[in-house]
Amino acid sequence: MAALIHLENLTKHYQMGETMVRALDGVELQIQPGEFVAITGASGSGKSTMMHLLGCLDRPTTGAYWLDGELVSAMTDRQLAVIRNRKIGFVFQTFNLIQRTSALDNVSIPLFYARVTRVAELARRALDRVGLGPRASHAPSELSGGECQRVAIARAIVNEPKIILADEPTGNLDTRTGKQIMDIFHELHQSGVTIIVVTHEMSVALQAERIIRMRDGKIVEDRPVDRAEKTRGEEATEPATPDREPSPPMARRAKV
Amino acid sequence: MFFFRIMIMSFRSLWVHPLRSVLATLGVIIGVAAVVAAMAILEGMSARFATGFESMGSNKLYIMPAVQRRGHRTVGVFDSLKLADADAILKECNAIRTAIPQVMNAGLVKYFSKNTNASILGSTEQYCKVNSHEVAEGEFINRSDVQTGASVAVLGANVKRELFGGRPALGERIKITGAMGARGFTVIGVMEAKGNVAFTDVDKQIIVPVTTAMDKLYGLKAVSAIVAEAVSPDDAKIDEAKAQIKKLLRARHKIRAGKPDDFQVQAQKEFVKQFAMFQNIFGVVLWSIAGISLVVGGIGIMNIMLVAVTERTREIGVRMAMGAQRIDVMQQFLIEASVVSFLGGALGVLMGWGMAGMIENLTRLFETITTAWAVAMALGMATFTGIISGLYPAWKASRLDPVEALRYE
Ligand SMILES: Nc1ncnc2c1ncn2[C@@H]1O[C@H](COP(=O)(O)OP(=O)(O)OP(=O)(O)O)[C@@H](O)[C@H]1O
Ligand SMILES: [Mg+2]
Numbered sequence: 081m082a083a084l085i086h087l088e089n090l091t092k093h094y095q096m097g098e099t100m101v102r103a104l105d106g107v108e109l110q111i112q113p114g115e116f117v118a119i120t121g122a123s124g125s126g127k128s129t130m131m132h133l134l135g136c137l138d139r140p141t142t143g144a145y146w147l148d149g150e151l152v153s154a155m156t157d158r159q160l161a162v163i164r165n166r167k168i169g170f171v172f173q174t175f176n177l178i179q180r181t182s183a184l185d186n187v188s189i190p191l192f193y194a195r196v197t198r199v200a201e202l203a204r205r206a207l208d209r210v211g212l213g214p215r216a217s218h219a220p221s222e223l224s225g226g227e228c229q230r231v232a233i234a235r236a237i238v239n240e241p242k243i244i245l246a247d248e249p250t251g252n253l254d255t256r257t258g259k260q261i262m263d264i265f266h267e268l269h270q271s272g273v274t275i276i277v278v279t280h281e282m283s284v285a286l287q288a289e290r291i292i293r294m295r296d297g298k299i300v301e302d303r304p305v306d307r308a309e310k311t312r313g314e315e316a317t318e319p320a321t322p323d324r325e326p327s328p329p330m331a332r333r334a335k336v
Numbered sequence: 337m338f339f340f341r342i343m344i345m346s347f348r349s350l351w352v353h354p355l356r357s358v359l360a361t362l363g364v365i366i367g368v369a370a371v372v373a374a375m376a377i378l379e380g381m382s383a384r385f386a387t388g389f390e391s392m393g394s395n396k397l398y399i400m401p402a403v404q405r406r407g408h409r410t411v412g413v414f415d416s417l418k419l420a421d422a423d424a425i426l427k428e429c430n431a432i433r434t435a436i437p438q439v440m441n442a443g444l445v446k447y448f449s450k451n452t453n454a455s456i457l458g459s460t461e462q463y464c465k466v467n468s469h470e471v472a473e474g475e476f477i478n479r480s481d482v483q484t485g486a487s488v489a490v491l492g493a494n495v496k497r498e499l500f501g502g503r504p505a506l507g508e509r510i511k512i513t514g515a516m517g518a519r520g521f522t523v524i525g526v527m528e529a530k531g532n533v534a535f536t537d538v539d540k541q542i543i544v545p546v547t548t549a550m551d552k553l554y555g556l557k558a559v560s561a562i563v564a565e566a567v568s569p570d571d572a573k574i575d576e577a578k579a580q581i582k583k584l585l586r587a588r589h590k591i592r593a594g595k596p597d598d599f600q601v602q603a604q605k606e607f608v609k610q611f612a613m614f615q616n617i618f619g620v621v622l623w624s625i626a627g628i629s630l631v632v633g634g635i636g637i638m639n640i641m642l643v644a645v646t647e648r649t650r651e652i653g654v655r656m657a658m659g660a661q662r663i664d665v666m667q668q669f670l671i672e673a674s675v676v677s678f679l680g681g682a683l684g685v686l687m688g689w690g691m692a693g694m695i696e697n698l699t700r701l702f703e704t705i706t707t708a709w710a711v712a713m714a715l716g717m718a719t720f721t722g723i724i725s726g727l728y729p730a731w732k733a734s735r736l737d738p739v740e741a742l743r744y745e
Contacts, residue, residue, distance in 0.1 A: 132739045135657065137656070137657060137738040137739050137742070138737075138738070138739045157661075157662060158661055158662075161656065161659050161660065161661045161662075162659065164656075164657060164658070164659045165658065165659020166659070170657045170658070172742070176650065176653075176654045176657075176742070178651050178654065180348065180349075180352055181345075181348060189654075189655065189658045190658045190659055192341060193655075193658060193659040193660050193661070193664060194659065235658070239659075
């Protein structure tokens with residue numbers, strides 16, 4: 081299986097009293113190594129659920145998930161933790177840094193669970209990659225939002241994972257800072273890392289190579305982004321209106 | 337290395353709420369302090385008694401005047417025991433092989449310009465044998481010294497050193513001031529050093545003939561005690577000896593049937609038994625206090641750890657997302673719990689040690705002994721409490737669902 085990610089008829093159901101929520105409802109998806117994918121969709125469409133499954137934080141109700149040739153949907157908690165540690169880097173909307181410990185310590189966490197030596201050296205190198213080497217000893221409360229997110233990215237890449245999963249990474253940042261973050265993702269993408277970003281900002285989604293749109297737990301659209309569209313996306317300064325049906329004009333135009 | 341990093345991590349998270357950490361460990365602190373202090377006292381007392389009793393044969397009996405009461409008040413002791421009683425006991429009680437009359441008093445001793453306070457023990461030539469305490473130089477008082485009331489003295493090792501330093505003492509004249517004024521004595525011997533024997537520093541003693549002490553120094557008509565030895569340390573023989581002494585002394589003191597004794601007879605063995613019983617009761621009380629306060633301490637620690645787990649739900653989620661195994665999370669919180677507990681224990685040890693020292697200074701009865709073993713045990717107990725009470729919170733943390741934990745506000 082050449083695909084890095086291969087989902088087959090994946091479902092995730094939540095039983096809420098009498099009703100059953102189908103957060104994911106028969107998803108089929110393949111992502112190749114080195115792709116830069118954006119997942120969009122209205123609120124409640126199942127993006128985060130998808131992210132959690134892709135990130136091996138959760139197990140599907142039914143269906144199969146192969147990651148890098150391994151059937152992770154059948155793995156134990158212990159094996160999943162190892163996969164998360166080695167193959168996946170998470171970036172969250174709210175940064176999720178551990179307060180009161182330095183940037184360096186935050187970045188060290190994945191190394192720590194990987195039981196590697198040379199922790200400080202590797203963590204510092206990761207911070208250098210996001211341009212925060214000089215802030216290594218600062219606590220998150222002493223850093224700006226953008227800097228926090230860069231620390232979080234350093235933490236995500238420190239174990240050199242194959243995949244970066246980012247759920248609304250720019251959601252808490254202003255447009256300019258958001259762009260800085262996306263630039264870092266671009267650089268990482270250039271160096272061969274597979275990047276999957278969940279966003280409902282069209283300007284962010286358009287910076288990816290491929291857009292997947294979800295609705296009601298299903299993939300309703302999966303298409304590449306062409307160059308002209310991309311340029312427009314990069315020029316856009318205003319965040320796009322939240323994605324609703326019918327699709328916003330920009331997306332509809334792109335379909336044609 | 338891994339363990340060390342977790343330790344650092346837990347120090348950090350405890351330092352975030354220093355006051356809360358201290359309050360949570362109050363139970364452990366108090367429990368450990370109580371244990372350490374009590375053990376130091378018990379140890380000190382045992383040491384005192386042990387050095388006293390092992391050198392004194394267990395066939396000994398102490399005959400002392402009874403406590404005199406008026407109503408419920410103690411007004412003193414009877415002047416009931418006479419020198420002749422000791423002779424009579426030796427002669428008439430066949431279960432007794434020795435009986436030494438003794439008087440014990442404080443006296444000021446003077447040698448030219450040197451002064452010192454010493455306890456003056458009036459005894460007989462039998463003293464050495466009964467107390468297994470020998471002269472180091474010169475000779476001990478003999479039978480005729482006792483009979484004639486000779487003014488001779490045998491110095492304890494420390495008294496000799498204080499008065500004479502390194503110079504010879506034998507044959508020198510010293511002055512002892514008792515209740516009847518100062519009197520000259522000739523030093524005829526110096527005892528070997530022996531240290532404390534059952535709460536008395538025998539090296540600070542001067543031994544003189546009992547008759548001399550009574551007639552010439554203190555003007556006493558009665559002795560303070562008669563130390564007797566039974567022919568054998570068997571319980572049966574000791575009881576027989578006690579019965580014989582009681583019968584004899586009641587007759588000699590003309591006490592009518594139904595009236596209480598004006599003396600008391602205590603076997604050495606009973607002291608030892610009483611002390612052992614005291615030690616056991618003390619031990620039970622001690623361990624109950626320790627147990628209760630560690631349970632209370634454990635609850636405190638469990639409580640603070642549960643709060644910590646709730647507060648740090650998101651952190652746990654993040655750690656899991658970064659690849660922490662459930663066992664890693666469990667370990668982190670367990671180590672944290674035992675670190676708090678251990679630190680509480682360390683504070684407790686310091687407090688207990690201080691308390692023991694204070695008690696020592698206040699009572700001045702014995703030295704307290706804080707052994708490394710007691711400290712190690714107290715710390716071990718504290719850490720154990722931490723691990724046990726951290727178990728449930730740590731387990732709870734480790735069972736969190738990563739997705740739920742990450743979403744926790
Ligand atoms: N733990 C859960 N229990 C019950 N229902 C859940 C749970 N998690 C998600 N859902 C439901 O699944 C659906 C998809 O949720 P999800 O969080 O994936 O949406 P989303 O696309 O990320 O939305 P948003 O853009 O608002 O973040 C929603 O209807 C949500 O209510
Ligand atoms: Mg979401």
